[in-house]
Amino acid sequence: MSTARYLEDSRQKVDRALTDLLPRETVHPARLLSAMRYSLFAGGKRIRPILVLAAAEASGGKVEEALSPACAVELVHTYSLIHDDLPAMDDDDFRRGRATCHKSFDEGTAILAGDALLTLAFEVLAAGGEGIGDNIRLQMVRELALAAGWRGMVGGQQVDMDSEGSKPELPVLEYIHTHKTGALIRCSVLLGGLCANADEATLKALGNYGEKVGLAFQVIDDILDVTATTEEMGKDQGSDAEKGKVTYPGLFGLEGARERAIKLVEDAKSVISGMDSTGRLAQIADFVLLRRL
Amino acid sequence: MSTARYLEDSRQKVDRALTDLLPRETVHPARLLSAMRYSLFAGGKRIRPILVLAAAEASGGKVEEALSPACAVELVHTYSLIHDDLPAMDDDDFRRGRATCHKSFDEGTAILAGDALLTLAFEVLAAGGEGIGDNIRLQMVRELALAAGWRGMVGGQQVDMDSEGSKPELPVLEYIHTHKTGALIRCSVLLGGLCANADEATLKALGNYGEKVGLAFQVIDDILDVTATTEEMGKDQGSDAEKGKVTYPGLFGLEGARERAIKLVEDAKSVISGMDSTGRLAQIADFVLLRRL
Numbered sequence: 001m002s003t004a005r006y007l008e009d010s011r012q013k014v015d016r017a018l019t020d021l022l023p024r025e026t027v028h029p030a031r032l033l034s035a036m037r038y039s040l041f042a043g044g045k046r047i048r049p050i051l052v053l054a055a056a057e058a059s060g061g062k063v064e065e066a067l068s069p070a071c072a073v074e075l076v077h078t079y080s081l082i083h084d085d086l087p088a089m090d091d092d093d094f095r096r097g098r099a100t101c102h103k104s105f106d107e108g109t110a111i112l113a114g115d116a117l118l119t120l121a122f123e124v125l126a127a128g129g130e131g132i133g134d135n136i137r138l139q140m141v142r143e144l145a146l147a148a149g150w151r152g153m154v155g156g157q158q159v160d161m162d163s164e165g166s167k168p169e170l171p172v173l174e175y176i177h178t179h180k181t182g183a184l185i186r187c188s189v190l191l192g193g194l195c196a197n198a199d200e201a202t203l204k205a206l207g208n209y210g211e212k213v214g215l216a217f218q219v220i221d222d223i224l225d226v227t228a229t230t231e232e233m234g235k236d237q238g239s240d241a242e243k244g245k246v247t248y249p250g251l252f253g254l255e256g257a258r259e260r261a262i263k264l265v266e267d268a269k270s271v272i273s274g275m276d277s278t279g280r281l282a283q284i285a286d287f288v289l290l291r292r293l
Numbered sequence: 294m295s296t297a298r299y300l301e302d303s304r305q306k307v308d309r310a311l312t313d314l315l316p317r318e319t320v321h322p323a324r325l326l327s328a329m330r331y332s333l334f335a336g337g338k339r340i341r342p343i344l345v346l347a348a349a350e351a352s353g354g355k356v357e358e359a360l361s362p363a364c365a366v367e368l369v370h371t372y373s374l375i376h377d378d379l380p381a382m383d384d385d386d387f388r389r390g391r392a393t394c395h396k397s398f399d400e401g402t403a404i405l406a407g408d409a410l411l412t413l414a415f416e417v418l419a420a421g422g423e424g425i426g427d428n429i430r431l432q433m434v435r436e437l438a439l440a441a442g443w444r445g446m447v448g449g450q451q452v453d454m455d456s457e458g459s460k461p462e463l464p465v466l467e468y469i470h471t472h473k474t475g476a477l478i479r480c481s482v483l484l485g486g487l488c489a490n491a492d493e494a495t496l497k498a499l500g501n502y503g504e505k506v507g508l509a510f511q512v513i514d515d516i517l518d519v520t521a522t523t524e525e526m527g528k529d530q531g532s533d534a535e536k537g538k539v540t541y542p543g544l545f546g547l548e549g550a551r552e553r554a555i556k557l558v559e560d561a562k563s564v565i566s567g568m569d570s571t572g573r574l575a576q577i578a579d580f581v582l583l584r585r586l
Contacts (some may be wrong), residue, residue, distance in 0.1 A: 028468050032443055032451040083408060088400030107381030112405065112451050115376060115411065118444040122415045123438035126431050134427035138419050141434055145416035148326055150409040158322040158405050175321050 003283040007050060010063075014049040015041070015066040018074060021124065025075050035113035036120075043096050047288070048073045048185060051213075052192040053078045054280040055206055056273070061196020065131045068124050069140055069191035075121035076148050077184060082114040084157060118148070132195050140191050147187035156180025160245065168246035176246065181221070182214030189213070189281075205272050212268035213285050219261040220291060222247040223254060265289045296576040300343060303356075308334070310360040311367060314417065328398045328406035329413075329445050329505040333371050336389050340581070341366045341478060344506075345485040347573040348499050351565070354489020358424045361434055362484035367416040369441050370477060372410035375403050377450060411441070425488050433484050440480035449473025452540065461539035469539065474514070475507030482506070482574075505561035506578050511583060512554040515540040516547060558582045 001009070018040055026033055035089055050069035056066035085092040086107060093103050102110035125141050132140075156179025163172050182193040189210035193203045226249050248257040269282045276282055294302070311333055319326055333408040342363035378385040379400060386396050395403035418434050425433075430585035439445055449472025456465050482503035486496045519542050541550040564576045569575055 029448040029451040029455070029473075031441060031455055032448060036443065079408075083404055086401075086404065088395075088404060096392040102381075108379075109453050111376055111379065111381060111450065112447050112454075114408075116447045117370075118408065118411060119438050119442035119447065123442060126434035126438065134431055137431055138427055138434075141415055141419035141431075145412050145419065149412035149416060150322060154409045154412065155322040157323060158402065161401050161405075162324055163321070179321075204347050204503055285544065 003287060006283070007045075007281060007287065010050045010053050011046045013053070013063065013067065014070055014074065014188065015045045015069050021071060021075075031105070031109055032112055032116060035101055035109045036117055038104060038116070039082050039113060040075070042098055043209075044074070044078070046074060047217075048077050048188040049283070050193075051185065051188040051210070051281075051284060054278070054284055055189045055192025055210075056196040057192075058276050058280050058281050059196035059202055059206070060191045060277075061192070061198075062131070065194055066195050068127065068132075069144075069195050070188075072121040072125040072140075072144060073184060073188045073191065075117045076144065076153075079114040079117035079121070080148075080153060080157070080184075082110050082117070085181035086110060089157070091160065133197075135193055136197065140194050142256045143187050143190055143194070147183040152179055152187075153181075156183065163246055166246075168251055170251060173246045173248070173251060177215055177218040177270035178211070181218040182211060185214030185217060186210030202275055205275055209272045209281060209285075211269045212271065213288055214262045216261045216264035216268065216285070217288050219248045219257055219264065220288065221260070222249055224258050226254065226290070261289060268284065299573060299576070300338075300580065303343045303346050304339045305362055306346070306356065306360065307339045307367065310364050314364060314368075314413065324398070324402055325405055325409060328394055328402045329410055331397060331408060332375050333368070333396045333410070333545065335371075335391055336372070337367070339367060341370050341481040342508075342579070344478065344481040344503070344574075344577060345488075347571070347577055348482045348485025349489040350485075351569050351574050352486045352489035352491035352495055352499070353570075354470055354485070355424070359485055359488050361417050361420065361425075362437075362488050365418040365433075365437060365483075366477060366481045366484065368410045368414035369437065369446075369518060370437065372407040373441075373446060373450070373477075375407040375410070379403060381508060382450070382454065385436060401444050404432070414441075425492075426436075429487055429490065433487050436480050436483055436487070440476040445476035445480075447474055448475075449476065456539055459539075461544055463544060466539045466541070470508055470511040471504070474511040474565070478507030478510060479503030495568055502561045502574060502578075504566045505557045505564065506581055509554045509557035509578070510581050512541045512557065513581065515542055516550050516554070519547065548549055554582060 022033055022037055052070040052073060053063050053066050057063060081095060082101045084090050085095055086102055092100055094100060101113055120142060125144060126137060157178050159172065160176045160180055180256065186207055188204045190203060193206040248260065252260065265285045268285045272281050315326055315330055345363040345366060346356050346359050350356060374388060375394045377383050378388055379395055385393055387393060394406055414437065415434060418437060419430060449469050452465065453469045453473055479500055482499045483496060486499040541553065545553065558578045558581065561578045563576050
């Protein structure tokens with residue numbers, strides 16, 4: 001199966017599982033559920049949940065048993081986008097070419113929709129699929145909470161806000177990227193391994209791969225923010241630079257940032273070369289890189 | 294031990310456990326942790342966590358083993374206050390006589406502090422104390438997610454927002470109160486029973502008690518909003534009415550609302566009369582009522 005076909009098939013599996021999580025018809029709170037659905041089905045590429053599925057398969061697990069953690073990470077990712085887009089944070093009106101949640105609904109509803117998606121992630125993880133042991137499910141709850149909370153993604157977003165307009169420094173930039181984007185991507189790969197009962201050595205390799213892919217992802221995002229057109233990105237071009245944000249191209253130039261992204265993906269592939277039986281993890285790393293360099 | 298002494302001792306136990314959850318000195322994300330601490334230690338009465346401890350003791354469990362779920366519900370409660378106070382929601386500048394989180398810090402930080410507290414609640418619950426089985430801990434994660442998410446508290450807050458300025462109707466009011474306030478209070482009592490390995494009948498009685506106390510709590514809050522001075526409440530008096538919110542006194546008058554609160558507390562005490570060996574659950578129900586009627 002080609003990489004493109006694999007990604008598309010996996011995306012559809014994830015979309016079906018996500019669709020089952022939210023009821024279609026509810027009297028209360030109908031507006032909240034509409035807002036949750038609006039953002040959850042906004043055309044995301046589902047890279048994080050696909051990483052969960054791929055890591056589970058690479059570790060000898062079944063895709064079906066990895067669907068709950070896959071949904072959980074996508075719910076957390078979607079909540080983070082909704083809150084990041086708010087006027088009090090990045091103040092973005094468009095995301096993936098559509099009005100952001102608070103523009104399409106209202107700010108209060110967007111805040112609550114994010115809150116509800118985050119909470120649902122833990123519900124889904126704790127409910128889990130059949131075949132996953134209670135101790136593994138608890139470990140997944142802990143890993144997701146660590147990756148999403150103040151030690152992870154939310155911490156990264158805070159420091160990103162705090163550093164706006166200040167002189168860019170590499171340690172701050174690396175803190176932001178490993179936390180804001182990297183932590184959840186690393187967690188996705190780990191959850192895949194965990195739900196497949198991977199051993200310590202495999203989990204360590206997966207975590208290592210996830211860190212590198214996560215960082216590459218963010219470097220490429222920074223590059224795209226400079227080079228891509230508004231139409232391609234679905235949001236205003238160069239908006240990071242306008243906001244005085246610390247970025248990789250800002251620190252190393254476009255060439256330097258590209259070199260770094262290529263190196264990170266090569267390293268990520270090398271880390272899992274011995275265990276990536278399906279070859280999918282390497283393909284996803286390449287896909288991240290080739291989104292547009 | 295008198296009720297007052299019991300409540301104060303329990304509050305101190307909860308405060309010590311909460312203090313241990315957040316590090317004092319951290320470089321990143323220092324501002325986020327400050328905001329989390331600011332709201333977490335804003336002088337709350339800790340009713341919800343004390344309900345966890347009391348329900349655990351009433352079910353034959355140990356207070357020490359109930360501290361993790363007690364902290365988890367207080368973290369969720371604090372996050373909900375921060376987000377509810379935001380300009381896009383209730384737009385309150387003061388809470389318990391102090392500037393609200395977004396006033397003392399900024400809106401972006403307040404949103405993230407709420408997000409981080411919610412996430413930390415699940416981390417704490419999944420990490421759990423010693424002596425609680427994995428299946429019980431998972432059940433607690435699920436109960437908290439259900440009570441806090443779109444089926445519970447967040448759903449209630451959404452419908453509360455949606456109904457502002459519209460003609461008050463009893464079914465809507467009851468939906469709002471059982472979800473916005475009631476769900477987390479009921480969950481607190483349930484988590485106490487769960488971590489003490491309470492049997493089905495006990496859990497059912499606890500859930501029933503929690504529902505009634507939760508509803509009484511909200512009816513009294515509505516009454517206080519009309520009758521208490523700004524100084525006593527620490528926020529603007531009559532602010533619910535000004536916002537055109539549906540309230541119990543608005544629907545039934547002050548007398549009718551008082552009658553309802555008294556009846557709910559009597560019913561709550563009667564439901565647990567057979568199992569409340571320490572008598573603390575009945576005392577807490579009375580305390581809720583006597584806050585000021």
